[in-house]
Amino acid sequence: MKGSCFYGTSHIHYQKIYVGDGMKQCDKWKHKKAVFVGMLLFYMCVCMLGACKKQEDVRYEIDFTVCDETKIPNELMEIIEGKKQQPFQLSFENSSYMYIVVGYGGHDQRNLNVVVEDFYRTEKAIYLDTNLYSTDMTPTDAMVAGDASMYPYIVLKCEKYNLPIYYNAP
Numbered sequence: 001m002k003g004s005c006f007y008g009t010s011h012i013h014y015q016k017i018y019v020g021d022g023m024k025q026c027d028k029w030k031h032k033k034a035v036f037v038g039m040l041l042f043y044m045c046v047c048m049l050g051a052c053k054k055q056e057d058v059r060y061e062i063d064f065t066v067c068d069e070t071k072i073p074n075e076l077m078e079i080i081e082g083k084k085q086q087p088f089q090l091s092f093e094n095s096s097y098m099y100i101v102v103g104y105g106g107h108d109q110r111n112l113n114v115v116v117e118d119f120y121r122t123e124k125a126i127y128l129d130t131n132l133y134s135t136d137m138t139p140t141d142a143m144v145a146g147d148a149s150m151y152p153y154i155v156l157k158c159e160k161y162n163l164p165i166y167y168n169a170p
Contacts, residue, residue: 059120064158066116067099072155076101084151089167098160102130102167103153111135114154118168126161129168130154 076092076099087105091098111134118129132152
């Protein structure tokens, strides 16, 4: 604290210096304030990260149609014919729709079906889970000579999305 004493025309200044508890209390307050501000910033960051995570976890169902061979565009059918010997996954777009294809390669067995287990999108990607199942049949029906192989695949037609596709198949 500053004070002053007057002696005639001269002016003398003096300053009190606080040593001890007064300064320590001030430092303690600053420390508490810094800790509080730090905790507040940390809490805000955690909340914002949590909000981002929640948006990613939101699932949107995708309306789709399973296409038979008559509904598949000719260009796409040519691509499928070229790839069907081996397991494959692809997407194809025309001016109106997106087609997602999953093929399981050649099998010496009849009555195989590709089933869509899960098909959805988030804000960042499309997810497709398919499986290959055998329908009920007798053991003799299941085994076929090598000239009658089956190439199971599925073609899904849906709205266009500008998102990467993650497959959980072959």
